[in-house]
Amino acid sequence: AQSVTQLDSHVSVSEGTPVLLRCNYSSSYSPSLFWYVQHPNKGLQLLLKYTSAATLVKGINGFEAEFKKSETSFHLTKPSAHMSDAAEYFCVVSDLPGTYKYIFGTGTRLKVLA
C-alpha cells in the first residue's frame, strides 16, 4: 500500500535561513508526489508536484523539492525562510492507478522566528 511519512511534526527556523521539510514515501509503482501548504484558517494550496519528469521540481514562493527514488524521499526546501512561510505543510502521494486518490502525510508545522 502507498504511504507517506513526514519525519518532523514541527520545524523552527530563523528568518533568512534555509528550510528543510522531510518526506519519505512508500509505493509499489512510480508515484506522483505533491506538497501542499495550509496557512492558518485557510484551505490547502498546491506548492509543487512531481510527475516523473524532472527530479528537481520548482514550486511557488521559492520552494523546491527533489525526488530521490533510491532514498524514497521527496524533501521540500527553500534557501531563505520568510515570515510568511509560517504554515503547515503536507506531503502527499497519489494512490494506485485507477483510483488517483491522495494519501496525506500527517503534516509539518513550520515556525519562522524573527
Added chain:
Amino acid sequence: DADVTQTPRNRITKTGKRIMLECSQTKGHDRMYWYRQDPGLGLRLIYYSFDVKDINKGEISDGYSVSRQAQAKFSLSLESAIPNQTALYFCATQTSGSLTDTQYFGPGTRLTVL
C-alpha cells in the same frame, strides 16, 4: 470568486443533530472528495465521487453519508452528530483523473459537536 466553495464555514451543533455540509465548484471537474482534518493526523478521506452516478467510501466513512446532486455539488451529511466528529472538513475537486492531476481544495468548514 473562489472555484471551490463550502458552506457553512463554521458550525456548532449538539450531539444527535443532523448536519449537512455543502460544497460547490465552478471548475467543471468530474471528481469530488470530502476529507476531515484532525490535528496530527493530516487529512483523511471520507467519501469521493468520480461522477454524479459514482460514489465511493473512503477510509473513514462510518457515520457519514454523501449526495452528488450535480456535477458541481457534493454534500456531506452527518445523520446523528457525535463529539468525535468535531473536525475541520475539506471538499476538493479534481479533473478526469490521472496520477498527476492536482486536487483543488475549498476553504474548509470547522464543525464543533457539543
